[in-house]
Amino acid sequence: MRLITLPILMLSMFSVSTFAEEHVVSQKNKSFSENKISINVGDTVHFLNKDPFFHNIFSLSDEQYFDLGSYPKDESRSVVFDTPGEIEVECAIHSKMFLLIEVKKSEDN
Amino acid sequence: MKTLLFYFTLLVSQLSYAAETEPTDYTFIAGHPSLQQWLLPTPIPTPKDNPLTAEKVSLGKMLFFDPRLSGDNNMSCATCHNPMLGWSDNLTVARGYKSKALTRATPLIINLAYNNLQMWDGRIKTLEEQALAPMEAELEMHADLSQKIALLSGIDGYVTAFDNAFPDQGVNTKTMAMAIASFERTLISNNSRFDTWVKGDKSALTADEISGFKLFVDPVKGNCAVCHSPPNFTDDGFHNIGLASFGHDNPDLGRYNQRRLNLMKGAFKTPTLRDIALSAPFFHDGSAQTLSDVVEHYSEGGKVKTNLSPNFTANTLTPEEIASIVSFLNALTSPHKPFTLPTLPQ
Structure with missing residues (x-):
């Protein structure tokens, strides 16, 4: 999978807007690398699994629903956050995992 | 530039995993440091708003074993969570009110204090919330809690036990749940x-x-x-x-x-x-x-x-x-x- 992932990432380096920011939140030892992050509308968060087993990251928040499905170690799934608000992110499998993403409008900065 | 730096960080991060130690890298020798992660932490995890006391545990034990806290006055928490059967009931699925078969097996209640969520489906977060749920459930203990609080309030021994455990807080569903949760936290296997x-x-x-x-x-x-x-x-x-x-x-x-x-x-x-x-x-x-x-x-x-x-x-x-x-x-x-x-x- 890494062989596939790397070229895609390298290609995509040249196709991403320079305005929106990219953030990586990893999953390791059944925890998110951050408890809370603050981003802007339009930013992308890459959820990167660093555990030797599957995670299934999701949010049931009203502002932004997503279910990234389950994916193994060294793979990531990405979400572009397009609505301001506080987004609660969990892992369906591991109930202790919790991340709060504060999505701010650009003018909030 | 920020974007390029981001991808470089992601790539390096991905390539570095192989060198990391996996949790399965054990040395199977008694006492080895790699095994210590299997020991349960002490003290027992306890919420700040319900610290363990001997008085709460003693009261909680009484409530846990009291069959009068059910609709027919014949079924306690211990009916299903029986200490003689590993704090369970040795049945395929639990039997509730009027001995009606429920849909799931009775879970053992050892080390509940370490759980993040309670119940088979995790629908309840804390032991304090959980403690009264089966008591009130129509299909389980089928109790009317207001009647049960009235019952306990009329028994001197219980009033004294609540007073000792929760000075000035009285006999109510909140103190009852806190006492049962406290008792359950003491059921530890370590x-x-x-x-x-x-x-x-x-x-x-x-x-x-x-x-x-x-x-x-x-x-x-x-x-x-x-x-x-x-x-x-x-x-x-x-x-x-x-x-x-x-x-x-x-x-x-x-x-x-x-x-x-x-x-x-x-x-x-x-x-x-x-x-x-x-x-x-x-x-x-x-x-x-x-x-x-x-x-x-x-x-x-x-x-x-x-x-x-x-x-x-x-x-x-x-x-x-x-x-x-x-x-x-x-x-x-x-x-x-x-x-x-x-x-x-x-």
Whole structure:
């Protein structure tokens, strides 16, 4: 999978807007690398699994629903956050995992 | 530039994993540092707003064993969570009000204090919230709590016990729940032969049991520890493990009712395995009579495979390997401690 992932990432380096920011939140030892992050509308968060087993990251928040499905170690799934608000992110499998993403409008900065 | 830097960071991060130590890199020598993660932390996790006291535990024990706290005055928490049956009931599925069969097996209640969520489907967060739920449930204890509070308030021994445990707070559902939760937090199993071995006593486990532990944590063998992970043999997670009952009409969807995600259909909480040998039958539907049945189920890769947990990998085990894992599971039972039943005030 890494062989596939790397070229895609390298290609995509040249196709991403320079305005929106990219953030990586990893999953390791059944925890998110951050408890809370603050981003802007339009930013992308890459959820990167660093555990030797599957995670299934999701949010049931009203502002932004997503279910990234389950994916193994060294793979990531990405979400572009397009609505301001506080987004609660969990892992369906591991109930202790919790991340709060504060999505701010650009003018909030 | 920021974008380029981001991708460089992501790539380096991905390429560096191979060098990391996996949790399965154990040295199987009694007392070895790599094993210490399996010891339960102390003191017992307790919420700040309900610290453990002897008075609360004593009151909670009385309430836990009092059959008058049910609709027919004949069923206590201990009817299903019976200490003589491993704090469970040895039934396939629990029997509730008027002995009606419920849909799930009674879970053992050992080491609840370490749980992140309560109930098979994790629908309740704290022990304080959980304590009254089966009491009120129409199909379970079927109690009218306002009547039960009135009952307890009319019994001098209880009024005194509540006063001692909760000065100036009175007899009410909140204090009742706090007392029961406090008692439940004291039901701990952390002194098995496995624990003794982890602490350094090399004679505590047999060679076969150590072989079983190796198979238990080996991802290409038992692969048990991927979910039954340290220290309490649970990942506080939810998994569909391919039980036959998931293939029945209108199956129990478990965690899906709390989190409407496809992966959660038929997923249930990973139970602790400490003292597990005392609480047959096994699985949330009570479908496995013995621990051998349990391990064979996993070795065969489950029965209904339509929504298996991605962390469930079927690795065929030999009968000898299955027997070794079962031997190991039997070494997770803490020594029997005499248990004194309370005298209930009248």
